[in-house]
Amino acid sequence: MMPADCFWLMPAMEALRKAHQAGRLGQALLIHADPGCGGELLAEWATQLVLCRQDPAPCGECIDCRRCAAAQHPDLFAVQPIGESKQIRVTEVRDFCAELSLTSHGGGYRAGVIAPADSLNVAAANSLLKTLEEPPPRTLIVLVAATPSRLPATVRSRCMRLRVTAPGRTATFAWLADHGRTGDLAAAADILGDAPLALLAADLAEIGRVRAESVRALEEIERGRADPSQLAERWSREDYALRLACIEAWLGARIRLSARLSNGNIARQFGLLDAVRELRREIDTPLNKSVALERWLWRLAGAETERRLRHG
Numbered sequence: 001m002m003p004a005d006c007f008w009l010m011p012a013m014e015a016l017r018k019a020h021q022a023g024r025l026g027q028a029l030l031i032h033a034d035p036g037c038g039g040e041l042l043a044e045w046a047t048q049l050v051l052c053r054q055d056p057a058p059c060g061e062c063i064d065c066r067r068c069a070a071a072q073h074p075d076l077f078a079v080q081p082i083g084e085s086k087q088i089r090v091t092e093v094r095d096f097c098a099e100l101s102l103t104s105h106g107g108g109y110r111a112g113v114i115a116p117a118d119s120l121n122v123a124a125a126n127s128l129l130k131t132l133e134e135p136p137p138r139t140l141i142v143l144v145a146a147t148p149s150r151l152p153a154t155v156r157s158r159c160m161r162l163r164v165t166a167p168g169r170t171a172t173f174a175w176l177a178d179h180g181r182t183g184d185l186a187a188a189a190d191i192l193g194d195a196p197l198a199l200l201a202a203d204l205a206e207i208g209r210v211r212a213e214s215v216r217a218l219e220e221i222e223r224g225r226a227d228p229s230q231l232a233e234r235w236s237r238e239d240y241a242l243r244l245a246c247i248e249a250w251l252g253a254r255i256r257l258s259a260r261l262s263n264g265n266i267a268r269q270f271g272l273l274d275a276v277r278e279l280r281r282e283i284d285t286p287l288n289k290s291v292a293l294e295r296w297l298w299r300l301a302g303a304e305t306e307r308r309l310r311h312g
């Protein structure tokens with residue numbers, strides 16, 4: 001996928017191009033992008049904007065543009081989380097900042113991308129701040145984050161902000177059809193949101209299967225016929241993020257139904273919904289997923305079932 005194929009990125013691309021032409025681009029960008037909406041692609045495009053030597057830049061075709069797209073440009077650096085922790089640590093950021101401070105190979109810009117920037121840990125963010133305060137000349141640092149509020153305010157305030165969201169369900173589905181995507185998109189969008197790139201890449205049949213299986217399991221838990229501990233243990237190991245999305249979609253549909261029929265304990269269902277949303281927000285933190293999910297499943301099962309299952 002090329003950034004130029006994603007029409008909803010165009011306004012941000014145009015703003016960046018104008019800022020660059022006018023010499024107002026600044027040295028740090030913070031792209032606040034919903035997951036699956038192309039924040040990384042926009043970051044790639046921004047690096048092409050400063051590294052491409054054609055006019056108008058980026059041409060998308062020259063050696064600089066092609067190397068950027070392949071993440072193989074000698075003046076382009078990237079930091080991502082490594083290992084189990086899913087955090088970006090201070091040593092990676094120090095190396096990244098040191099590389100950016102060297103003279104560029106091409107005699108022009110050097111560019112760096114940090115994605116997802118919301119996984120910078122505190123020490124890493126503080127280390128980055130030093131470079132953001134006194135960036136080397138002709139450098140561009142691009143941060144991509146789904147939850148920028150996780151970054152220190154001092155880091156955010158040094159960056160030019162860009163917001164990337166999905167273009168809305170109708171436009172998303174039309175774009176997916178243009179890209180040959182067929183199948184039950186509405187059902188997948190209930191789980192993945194209206195994120196165009198996530199829906200383009202998704203295995204719709206697999207999502208349908210996991211969703212149906214999840215709903216069956218949740219109903220069993222609710223009837224006191226399945227053990228929350230075992231289920232939490234299994235779900236925390238496989239498809240955890242997808243399971244939480246299925247739970248949220250299931251509860252959302254039930255709340256809508258209860259509201260229409262004016263029955264069911266809506267307050268209780270909203271409490272469960274808030275709690276599962278909290279689990280989704282904490283998905284990239286080192287929280288014990290099995291324990292957290294088990295607590296939620298016991299809440300779904302209810303106090304009566306808990307007494308029975310735990311004490312025989």
Ligand SMILES: [Zn+2]
Nearest residue numbers: 052059062065
């Ligand atoms: Zn180019």
